[in-house]
Amino acid sequence: MTGQFFGRRVKRIDELAQDLPPGRDLWPAISAGIAQAIEAEKGASAPTVASSAGRYYWRPASALAAAVALVAVGMWIGRAMTLPSGDGMVASTPGAAENGAALIPTAWQRDEKYREQRNALLVEVQVRLQAMPAAERDKVGASLATLRRSIGEIEAALGRDPANALLQELLVNSCQEEMRALTAVRDAGSQES
Amino acid sequence: MRVFKNHRHAISLLACAVPIAALAGGGSIDRTVVAAANGEVVISNVSGTIDVRGWDRNEVQVIGHLGDDVERLDVESGGSRTFVKVVLPRGNSHDGEAVIEVRVPKASSVEVSAVSADVSSHGVLGTQRLKSVSGEITADIAGDESEVKSVSGDVTVRGSGKPLSLRMSSVSGNLDLLNAAGKLDVVTVSGDARVTMGEASEVRGRTTSGEFELRAKLTPDGRVDLEGVSGDMTLRLSAPGGLSTEIESFSGDIEGCLADNVERVSKYGPGVRLNVRAAETGGARVRAKTLSGSIDICDR
Numbered sequence: 001m002t003g004q005f006f007g008r009r010v011k012r013i014d015e016l017a018q019d020l021p022p023g024r025d026l027w028p029a030i031s032a033g034i035a036q037a038i039e040a041e042k043g044a045s046a047p048t049v050a051s052s053a054g055r056y057y058w059r060p061a062s063a064l065a066a067a068v069a070l071v072a073v074g075m076w077i078g079r080a081m082t083l084p085s086g087d088g089m090v091a092s093t094p095g096a097a098e099n100g101a102a103l104i105p106t107a108w109q110r111d112e113k114y115r116e117q118r119n120a121l122l123v124e125v126q127v128r129l130q131a132m133p134a135a136e137r138d139k140v141g142a143s144l145a146t147l148r149r150s151i152g153e154i155e156a157a158l159g160r161d162p163a164n165a166l167l168q169e170l171l172v173n174s175c176q177e178e179m180r181a182l183t184a185v186r187d188a189g190s191q192e193s
Numbered sequence: 194m195r196v197f198k199n200h201r202h203a204i205s206l207l208a209c210a211v212p213i214a215a216l217a218g219g220g221s222i223d224r225t226v227v228a229a230a231n232g233e234v235v236i237s238n239v240s241g242t243i244d245v246r247g248w249d250r251n252e253v254q255v256i257g258h259l260g261d262d263v264e265r266l267d268v269e270s271g272g273s274r275t276f277v278k279v280v281l282p283r284g285n286s287h288d289g290e291a292v293i294e295v296r297v298p299k300a301s302s303v304e305v306s307a308v309s310a311d312v313s314s315h316g317v318l319g320t321q322r323l324k325s326v327s328g329e330i331t332a333d334i335a336g337d338e339s340e341v342k343s344v345s346g347d348v349t350v351r352g353s354g355k356p357l358s359l360r361m362s363s364v365s366g367n368l369d370l371l372n373a374a375g376k377l378d379v380v381t382v383s384g385d386a387r388v389t390m391g392e393a394s395e396v397r398g399r400t401t402s403g404e405f406e407l408r409a410k411l412t413p414d415g416r417v418d419l420e421g422v423s424g425d426m427t428l429r430l431s432a433p434g435g436l437s438t439e440i441e442s443f444s445g446d447i448e449g450c451l452a453d454n455v456e457r458v459s460k461y462g463p464g465v466r467l468n469v470r471a472a473e474t475g476g477a478r479v480r481a482k483t484l485s486g487s488i489d490i491c492d493r
Binding site for chain 1: 308309326327342344345362364365380382383384399401402420422423441443444462463464482484485
């Protein structure tokens with residue numbers, strides 16, 4: 001890219017000149033255009049003064065309705081997020097409920113709960129894998145590792161493209177699939193008892 | 194007398210079950226019990242083989258051989274259910290091997306559980322639920338709502354060609370399905386899935402890294418919904434009214450005879466998609482999505 005520094009290549013955007021004046025004064029033409037537009041609007045609205053007045057009359061009411069709707073939506077979202085009481089609450093730490101403090105909504109605990117369930121499942125799966133013959137253990141272990149690696153790949157891709165609906169769908173389904181596979185391995189051989 | 198009446202059913206059940214269950218130790222076996230024509234037969238064996246065969250008699254017969262480490266074979270029949278169980282000594286849950294052939298009334302529903310035992314089933318017309326951890330499963334499936342599950346063992350299923358609903362799943366084992374029709378749900382993690390169907394009305398599939406191959410003639414309103422992560426998919430599908438496709442890959446390719454219609458998802462980001470509409474409205478629909486696997490689709 002060149003410019004007024006003809007003959008010298010500009011490598012960074014901040015090397016561009018900051019105060020180049022236009023070749024001519026643009027304001028007269030802009031001002032004339034605005035004036036023309038105002039005149040045209042006046043001409044067009046003259047025969048329908050009443051309807052125009054009506055429109056202006058309703059503007060505050062519309063704004064008020066929009067404000068009320070906004071407040072209502074805000075209150076609804078606030079109620080949904082805070083879940084002030086009832087079964088929807090869980091203690092963030094053991095004993096916190098007794099203290100009446102640190103209560104947080106279950107909806108916010110989902111990730112934590114998922115992690116806990118997964119960790120518990122992994123412990124059981126580890127026991128089950130240890131009981132398997134070596135060849136089978138290697139085969140199943142490799143599949144579970146593949147699943148985990150796949151989830152990592154999707155998460156990495158999502159990190160680069162967080163709004164990608166395909167990746168979001170794949171991530172959710174892969175996490176579900178991992179839980180299904182872990183459960184299948186945990187339950188493998190349970191019929192022997 | 195009143196007490197006796199109250200327990201009459203339980204006593205008759207016991208009278209039926211006790212003599213049959215008293216087969217102890219290893220050696221050859223040959224046991225037969227009366228069973229309902231369309232009852233349920235539940236079979237479990239940890240190691241060895243389980244061979245299920247449908248026949249025309251209203252009896253369940255178990256023949257075969259029990260290994261020395263097997264404690265006993267229980268064969269119990271009560272009401273419409275028959276149980277066949279190879280029992281191992283407590284604390285020795287893997288070494289006892291039994292080779293059993295179980296003949297069941299052909300209209301029976303069958304449920305089989307195995308750990309390392311290979312499972313085969315032929316000639317059964319009722320619903321089948323076959324489950325194995327590392328053993329191979331080979332089955333002819335004709336009953337609706339059937340299910341075949343494996344962890345690391347390979348699965349080969351042959352359908353009857355008539356429409357039915359079937360679920361197949363595996364973690365690392367391969368899944369092969371031939372001559373099926375109707376509804377199918379296939380899930381595998383790293384195992385490959387190869388499916389050949391006649392008239393398919395609904396196919397759902399998911400693979401993580403395994404390859405997925407589907408050949409099917411879809412019904413006019415058929416639906417295919419597949420998802421993969423890194424595994425490749427090969428789809429050879431046809432439908433009377435043509436196919437509508439909604440296919441997308443984040444970083445893989447879309448290939449095949451419809452590939453001329455492949456477009457980029459966005460001008461600057463990754464991803465390709467293939468969205469085409471069937472010639473007739475309301476035709477068969479194919480949806481396939483993958484992260485990095487390639488999708489090879491053709492409607493011929």
